[in-house]
Amino acid sequence: MKLVEDTGFPGMKVLEFAFSADGQSTYLPYHYKENCVVYTGTHDNDTLQSWYENMPSWDRDFSIRYLGNGRTERKEIHWDFIRLAMASVAKLAVIPMQDYLGLGREARMNEPSTLGLNWKWRLLPGEFTHDLAGRCRDMAWVFGRCR
Secondary structure, eight states: OHHHHHHTOOEEEEGGGTOOTTSOOTTSGGGOOSSEEEESOOTTSOOHHHHHHHSOHHHHHHHHHHHTOTTSOGGGHHHHHHHHHHHSSOSEEEOOHHHHHTOOGGGOOOOTTOOSSTTOOOOOTTSSOHHHHHHHHHHHHHTTOOO
8 A cells, every 4th residue: 555655656446345244345435545546346356246146145235235225126236336436536437348237247357367268258239328328428427527
């Protein structure tokens, strides 16, 4: 952490690391300093949708308390985490396309220390629709991320 501060480079915050039942993770957005980049997940993480479905129930319960989203349909849960990233003070928010699309494990990009199945996912024609682009643009605008 000191090295990051001394260099002035932005820190890296991954929301999938934030939700443990003890509520003490430094990846929770209220801990962020502005000079950081927040990711919902990276190429080495599962998709938001799959991560959420497979997380321990006590961690999921904490995430519901943190986001106040107990009534969100599971198939839409990825949008709550995208909103959390966008609303944070992080200088930059990075959302993988798989997370915008709400895809599951089949769309995971990379699984570290494995061979053969990595880097196979591709965005298919028609998956990124005008409606989805509008939803992404609107959220970016609402949280002041259109510059």
